[in-house]
Amino acid sequence: MGNKGGKNKPTAGSGSGSTKPVVIPPKNPELTEADYGFLTAQTGLSRAEIKNVFDQFMANNPDAKLDRKEFVRLYDLLRPEPPELMDEISEFVFRAFDSDKNGFINFNEFMIAYALTSRGDPKKKLEYAFTLYDADNNGTLDMAEVRSVLVGMLDLLGADKKNTNVAQLTEECCRELDTSRDGKITKDEFVNGLLRNYSLRALMSPFN
Known part of the structure; x- marks a missing residue:
C-alpha cells in the first residue's frame, strides 16, 4: 500500500458434494487487537490507516x-499488488467464500478470505487464522469448524466437490491435527500440525 504496488493509501471519507454449505457466523463488527x-x-x-479503512x-x-x-x-x-493483478483473484475468492451463494459475505468471512490468501510468515498466518476459525471463541476447533474451513478452501482451489467426500476429509484432518485425541484441536495443535504437514497446510492455507 502507499508505495507498495503503486497503490494510494486510504484517506478519510473514502459428506459428499450433496452436503449443505456451511455459513461462517458473522463476528462483532469491531476490529480486535489480533x-x-x-x-x-x-x-x-x-x-490508524487500518481503522480508517474499517470505518x-x-x-x-x-x-x-x-x-x-x-x-x-x-x-x-x-x-499490496497492483489492482489489475488482483481483480480476477478477488472475484474468485468472493465466489469461494459466498458459501450460501446469496451474493454477500460477512466481515468474518472477508477476514478469513484475506488471511488465507495473503502472503507472509506461515506461523503468524496460521495463528491468526485459528482465531478466525474458532467461531464460538472457546479456544478450540471442533469438527464443524474444521469442515467450514475445508468447504471454503475446496471452492477456492476449484476442487470437484461432487467427487470429494468432505466428511471423510474433515475426519482425516481432525485426526491429523488432534494429537491429544480429545476431540478438540487447540491453537498449538492446529499451528504445529499444519506446519508439520505440507499437504494439509496447502489445502487449508494455499497462498503461503
Whole structure:
C-alpha cells in the first residue's frame, strides 16, 4: 500500500458434494487487537490507516456484509499488488467464500478470505487464522469448524466437490491435527500440525 504496488493509501471519507454449505457466523463488527496486528503486518499500513479503512467499510456496509463490488474494492485495497493483478483473484475468492451463494459475505468471512490468501510468515498466518476459525471463541476447533474451513478452501482451489467426500476429509484432518485425541484441536495443535504437514497446510492455507 502507499508505495507498495503503486497503490494510494486510504484517506478519510473514502459428506459428499450433496452436503449443505456451511455459513461462517458473522463476528462483532469491531476490529480486535489480533485483527489490527495481522492487518498492519500484512499490509504495511498503520493502525490508524487500518481503522480508517474499517470505518469506511462500516459507513458503506452498516450491516457488516459485503456484496461482490464492495468485497473486490476492500480486498484490492488491502493487497499490496497492483489492482489489475488482483481483480480476477478477488472475484474468485468472493465466489469461494459466498458459501450460501446469496451474493454477500460477512466481515468474518472477508477476514478469513484475506488471511488465507495473503502472503507472509506461515506461523503468524496460521495463528491468526485459528482465531478466525474458532467461531464460538472457546479456544478450540471442533469438527464443524474444521469442515467450514475445508468447504471454503475446496471452492477456492476449484476442487470437484461432487467427487470429494468432505466428511471423510474433515475426519482425516481432525485426526491429523488432534494429537491429544480429545476431540478438540487447540491453537498449538492446529499451528504445529499444519506446519508439520505440507499437504494439509496447502489445502487449508494455499497462498503461503
